[in-house]
Amino acid sequence: MAEKPYTANDVAAIDAAKFQPLQKNTNEEREAIATPSLTFFQDSWRRLKKNKAAVFSIILLLIIIAISIITIFVSPNDPTAQNVTFTNLPPKIPGININGLNGYAMVGGELVDKYAAANVPDGTYFLLGTDGLGRDLLSRLFVGTRISLLIAFIAAMLDIIFGVTYGLISGLLGGRIDNVMQRFLEILSGIPNLVVMILMLVVFEPGIFSIVAAMAITNWIPMARIVRAQTMKLKDQEFVLAATTLGESRLKIAMKHVLPNISSVIIVQMMFSIPSAIFFEAFLSFIGLGLKPPSASLGMLLSDGYKTFLFLPYQMWVPAVTLSVIMIGFNLLADGLRDAFDPKMKE
Numbered sequence: 001m002a003e004k005p006y007t008a009n010d011v012a013a014i015d016a017a018k019f020q021p022l023q024k025n026t027n028e029e030r031e032a033i034a035t036p037s038l039t040f041f042q043d044s045w046r047r048l049k050k051n052k053a054a055v056f057s058i059i060l061l062l063i064i065i066a067i068s069i070i071t072i073f074v075s076p077n078d079p080t081a082q083n084v085t086f087t088n089l090p091p092k093i094p095g096i097n098i099n100g101l102n103g104y105a106m107v108g109g110e111l112v113d114k115y116a117a118a119n120v121p122d123g124t125y126f127l128l129g130t131d132g133l134g135r136d137l138l139s140r141l142f143v144g145t146r147i148s149l150l151i152a153f154i155a156a157m158l159d160i161i162f163g164v165t166y167g168l169i170s171g172l173l174g175g176r177i178d179n180v181m182q183r184f185l186e187i188l189s190g191i192p193n194l195v196v197m198i199l200m201l202v203v204f205e206p207g208i209f210s211i212v213a214a215m216a217i218t219n220w221i222p223m224a225r226i227v228r229a230q231t232m233k234l235k236d237q238e239f240v241l242a243a244t245t246l247g248e249s250r251l252k253i254a255m256k257h258v259l260p261n262i263s264s265v266i267i268v269q270m271m272f273s274i275p276s277a278i279f280f281e282a283f284l285s286f287i288g289l290g291l292k293p294p295s296a297s298l299g300m301l302l303s304d305g306y307k308t309f310l311f312l313p314y315q316m317w318v319p320a321v322t323l324s325v326i327m328i329g330f331n332l333l334a335d336g337l338r339d340a341f342d343p344k345m346k347e
Contacts, residue, residue: 064145086130
């Protein structure tokens with residue numbers, strides 16, 4: 001049986017049923033911006049805040065840095081003061097009666113109050129104990145952390161000054177100049193850091209200056225290579241070609257166009273270089289090529305604690321844990337920054 005064709009009235013009724021008139025505020029709601037406009041760094045900070053490990057690392061590192069700065073002016077004891085009557089005292093924390101934290105230690109198979117045996121005055125406590133020369137380990141830990149962080153941040157500045165500058169020049173100029181500059185980098189990268197450090201000790205005395213000089217020779221090379229690669233990728237982009245066509249100098253192109261677009265890569269690489277510099281300093285101090293006594297660093301504290309680890313393990317555990325926490329914190333923060341600055345990351 002044939003279907004009855006639709007009439008004009010039927011079509012009008014169907015259209016009226018399907019297409020209802022919009023409410024007055026519907027267009028306003030549909031055209032409203034759902035999220036606020038964010039800059040690149042604002043959006044990166046929003047991503048970074050969602051990374052709990054990175055946020056925890058930021059808070060922890062800020063606390064460590066703040067303590068290192070405050071203890072320049074306020075310290076429990078003089079970190080270089082020696083007292084042979086208070087040698088190798090165990091940690092003692094007021095109000096805690098736990099073996100190992102109450103001033104007692106095993107001597108000849110028996111627990112002995114080391115503080116009473118050394119005639120330590122009442123009210124005198126060493127929260128992390130003392131070393132073989134009677135120096136307060138907590139005060140030396142503050143100094144060692146401060147020096148290690150200082151060397152690390154100097155290394156980061158060297159990365160920016162030498163690595164970024166060298167990479168920008170090599171990438172922007174290109175051609176034969178880039179080829180010569182890269183061959184020079186290959187020569188420097190073929191020299192081991194330890195050999196460079198030994199050569200520095202021939203010229204300079206052991207200390208912060210010799211460590212910084214060794215890092216200034218080779219540690220900035222990875223930064224220079226990364227910056228060069230990013231610069232070569234960007235210099236053929238349309239906005240850089242347009243600036244070149246308009247007569248912009250290479251210096252302005254580098255500062256106004258290339259550098260802002262690779263700043264995220266520079267920040268991430270710099271954050272990875274900081275724990276590497278801390279470990280480099282600790283390694284040199286541990287093998288005796290770092291700072292000279294009575295100065296302290298985490299590497300020197302590890303070296304001193306290693307000698308008595310079997311009998312007084314706390315002298316090595318304290319700087320080892322501190323060094324591990326700092327390096328893990330910087331690495332987690334660098335991982336979080338890398339994910340936050342990556343524009344290809346999706347929600």
